[in-house]
Amino acid sequence: MDAHLMLGNEAVARGAWEAGVRVAAAYPGTPSTEIVTSLARYDDVYAEWSTNEKVAYEVAFGAAMGGVRALTAMKSAGASVAADPLISSVYTGVNGGLVVCLAGDPGMSSGMTEQDDRYFGRISSMPMLEPADSQECYEYAKRAFAMSEEFDVPVMVRLSIQTAHQKSIVRFDGEVGAGGGDDPVALRRPVPERRPPDRKTEKYCLLPKFSRPLHRSLLERVERLRAYAEASAASGELARAEPGTGAFARIGIVSAGAAAISAKEALPEASHLKLGMIHPLPIEAIREFAATVDRLFVVEELEPYLEEQLLAAGIACEGKRWFPQWGELTPVRVGRGLVAAGLDLPRWAEEKAAEDASVIPRPPVLCTGCPHRGMATAMKKLDLDVHGDIGCYDLTTLPPVSHMHSAVEMGASIPMEQGFTRAGGSEKGSIAVIGDSTFLHSGLTGLLNAVHQRTNVTVLIQDNSITAMTGGQTNAGNVRTLAGAQTKPVDIAAICRALGVEHIESVDPYDYEACVAALKAGHAFDGPAVIITNRPCMLFPSKLPGDAHYVVDEDVCNACQQCMKLGCPSLHHVEATHKGRHKVAIDSETCTGCSLCAQLCKPGAIKKAGDA
């Protein structure tokens, strides 16, 4: 059989495609994004970037009600946004299969929190599978669709960032798309069947009259799922018990997903029970395994989700006492925990450095020519209280720009600015900063509220015409959809007008003085004010070449460092100094000619190449 090296997310997409998924909807969010990006490449899947995760969930839910197999995918924070339909759809159940992929981010590589998403299974009673590598991503995605239709319930495939973003070998098991290689574009499958669409008031209208009996049938369904969990664990399909060898054979480890991989790497000789279904738990299978060992460890990332359920079932085990409740549980962290628990493991006996922490850090920065830079510098100059949102502009929270004072969750900027203003605001003024995609995701309602409550908020919409931070996905402001169809881009200024904003100013973020003037005018206006920047992202959808580059006249440069405060990666210090400070040069290869540094240069040392 052909071996394919696939990302976990790509393997989920492949499994879903083979299972006959027809509709996929998501809002981009690391580490879940590639699931729908991959599905969009198959000709016969309708895939969309929805305006937010709740909308995406409801689109997929509606498609399932309409009789086809559907999928939605999200990051942890996205599940919180979609929590309402996520919980309600377990009451109603589905028609065509509905699979919910939820990719968590222990370690917070890109998330704002490291919430433990496994509790969504318990809070909603949605069954939950957790794959550990790409092969399982592929297999579990297929199984999830079958389960969803068998039990008439959405099924969650829960991934950890490691599982979603590692690449490992997948061997396809069916005839669907067999021999078609890795390129989805070339693959064909039989047209998946559509079930008759549901038209069942008592199933989908959650009025108390209907939802009370639905809750009782939901609880009955949980019991049937529990039996399924036990049966599939006993058969080895969704749980794998591997007896240990040698001195560690009587040490048992229960785990699932990425943590199971780390546990196996940390102590391969132990007896391992790797769970594939994590809600409801196959507790009797775990009890049986526990009886074969002298000491049982539970290895899991973040909260003691499994550990508490084992203890509640009367299964003695050790977990969070030895393994941290924060961050990714890498093999070394599992190994160090086992050493702390008294095991003699030479490989993990001493702490080894992963890297030399004294070497200058290299965090990501705003790209050369990024349209966010001008406004960030202008806000810093005016010393505003800045309520940010979720987007690349958060990179200016750190030095050298360091102008942002909150960046919490999608859509928070405008309501937080409103509340801050209601609290009395600040002396120099405050402002909400939000990007186009986030504004369309969940900014509108906040702005509408501020207008309705007659609060004098100032809002900066950094419109770069793309969802940049997650890698350049389309949004409602674009002329094309994910599927490539031509569409009408939304007019953000017109939305603001319709919401009742009377001061709306469009500004070129490459014009520093215009940025400062627009911020001042916005604050001076008596009423809610919106400022919209009008330059596109330099990186997405394709890298822009920019304009003629700029050069520094070293004789004129007085090393005042104004330009360096922009945090532009194309500016760097040279050997030459003035009054002990290094002078500056511009990298001609990468400079895109945005000219902000020249505008800030008081002695006039920076000129367009050729003009000098």
Add this chain to the structure above:
Amino acid sequence: MNGKQSKSAAPNACAVHYADGVVDDIMVVGVGGQGVIVAAAVIADTALLHGDLEVKLSETRGMSQRGGSVSSHIRIGKTVVAPSISPGEVDYLLAFEQAEGLRLAPSVVPGGVAIVNLQQIVPPLASQGEFAYPFDAVERMDDGSRRLIALDGNAIALEVGDLKVAGIVLVGALSTHLPFDVATWREALARNVPPKWKDLNFAAFAAGREAGA
């Protein structure tokens, strides 16, 4: 495995090299935009195309496209469990940039191999005064605790025809240490670069192979 050198391209070289329990831990590091991801894909695909081996790969998470540090882990063996390399267990470090090489140097196993490109990219943070860029990174890495191969991948790439293929020059240098034959490397290269740049990449790989031997 500890930097064992195998220049042989005999058909059974891999079977000998990857005995039970032997895993090659290869880490590729650099700066976003340098081509680390493509280089890692070429290395992983070579092992995959060879067949009979397990390959796992994991990459830096986060916003690596915006000039930040990037690293890619590739693990090759008969059986591989974790997709990422544990601290101190890197057999081969392939650094596209000096400071990134120095940063990850402690993770190389004693006696392991570090191949470092002479390129230096000073991050904007250097202008803030808190941190200094280590212009002596290669000298500091050459402290006898690992086998150091420093080469000017950018100059070699320019000689071959384009700065863009510097990463593939480095992959060529690494290839002399792994037991895969040149034909398999070329097949993996062809999979990962646009067809019109295939020959240029082949030339860069060959030049790197010579420089790294």
